[in-house]
Amino acid sequence: MTLLDLTPRVATGDRLATLPVAVIGAGPIGLAAAANLLERGIDVVVYEAGDDVAASIRAWCHIRLFSPWKHLVDPASHRLLAAGGWVLPTPERAPTGTELVEQYLVPLSQVDEMKRRIRTGVEVVAVAREGMDRTRTRARAATPFVLRLRDASGAVTEETARAVIDASGTYTSPNPLSSNGLDLLGLDAIADRVTAALPDVLDGDRATFAGRRVTVVGAGHSAANTLLALVRLARDEPGTTVTWLIRGARAVRVSSSPDDELAGRAHLGSRVDRAAARGEIAVLDGFEILRAERDGDAAVLIGRRRGELVRHQTDVIVNATGFRPDLDMLREVRLDLDDIVEAPKRLAPLIDPNVHSCGTVEPHGFRELTHPERGFFIVGMKSYGRAPTFLLATGYEQVRSVVAWLAGDTAAASTVTLTLPATGVCSTDQAGGCCS
Incomplete structure (x- = not known):
């Protein structure tokens, strides 16, 4: 057979x-x-x-x-x-x-x-x-x-x-934070500072993020949803800052297509872009995460950016890497x-x-x-x-x-048939999934 x-x-x-x-x-x-x-x-x-x-x-x-x-x-x-x-x-x-x-x-x-x-x-x-x-x-x-x-x-x-x-x-089974796909070196030291994708920023998990430096790692729809929620939180909770850390070279990996039949997704990318332009989101792109370490109560992500070794300090990390x-x-x-x-x-x-x-x-x-x-x-x-x-x-x-x-x-x-909504590109890497 x-x-x-x-x-x-x-x-x-x-x-x-x-x-x-x-x-x-x-x-x-x-x-x-x-x-x-x-x-x-x-x-x-x-x-x-x-x-x-x-x-x-x-x-x-x-x-x-x-x-x-x-x-x-x-x-x-x-x-x-x-x-x-x-x-x-x-x-x-x-x-x-x-x-x-x-x-x-x-x-x-x-x-x-x-x-x-x-x-x-x-x-x-x-x-x-x-x-x-x-x-x-x-x-x-x-x-x-x-x-x-x-x-x-x-x-x-x-x-x-x-x-x-x-x-x-x-x-x-989330992807690891490290850019090489292996478990992040030093993760044990900062594990209590890392949350899973799509946390309930504005309600159930609010205390985790309010008044803290938050870094969202990932470039897909999960990251975009969390970033927008954090922007709303920062307006109400003084001291809350939002950084978007992207391991690739481009910041926008989500659909902003007017031809996307899924209306809730069609403008997601442009909303994140506008928040970044207003300074509500700090964009740190091209950051290849190599390892992590602890610095007091803070987590430090160490990586290579544009050929230089860089240290990024933060209080909370959202793993939205897919x-x-x-x-x-x-x-x-x-x-x-x-x-x-x-x-x-x-x-x-x-x-x-x-x-x-x-x-x-x-x-x-x-x-x-x-x-x-x-x-x-x-x-x-x-x-x-x-x-x-x-x-x-x-x-x-x-x-x-x-x-x-x-x-x-x-x-x-x-006999396989399937009718799907017309969509823009969901993501051009493995950074996040489509919320059906």
């Missing part, structure tokens, strides 16, 4: 037929995968490391998404919800993360067929084939997958599955990944952030997501590797195609 054969890869022997499909992650894409599987009569178990569904979105739920509701709801999930009377919120309105969770994802997770198949507080720490490592080939496709699990108490167990859909995302996939858990799975962006090799050219924006990605499905490991798929944001151009609508079509293929419906799996 060649890599792109259309025959279903999951064998249907007596034992495999009794096992569910395992879905890793109960975010929008993981729940959509489960809804598609249930619609086709395929049993599923969803493993979520967080205490509740959509744990990653809850971490930045104060942010308003760029896409309106009409682009944020998976069709199969919509049908499952509509059977119980659920109605799509205002289609043209873009919700906050909180609204997406409370008005869509929580109700979806509470549908009876879904609820009893979701296991929260359970982290998948590794995936393999039962009784064999990645070097063994004989009868591999007919052998169940085994998932090693760790629960909140630390107990480790293993469960089997007929196929695995990894929709675990990348939010918990995300990368956690591949450690897949060490015993046979993958075919692009060398540069770490996306499935056939998908990588379609999502190259140097060429594509969120809205110019071509429709793609199981073919582009196929790996040598039969019955294993990476979907959603994680399938994009280090590329930041992902939209939820793209992930929904991915899982629809993958599930159709797992069900043996090769015609539906091969």
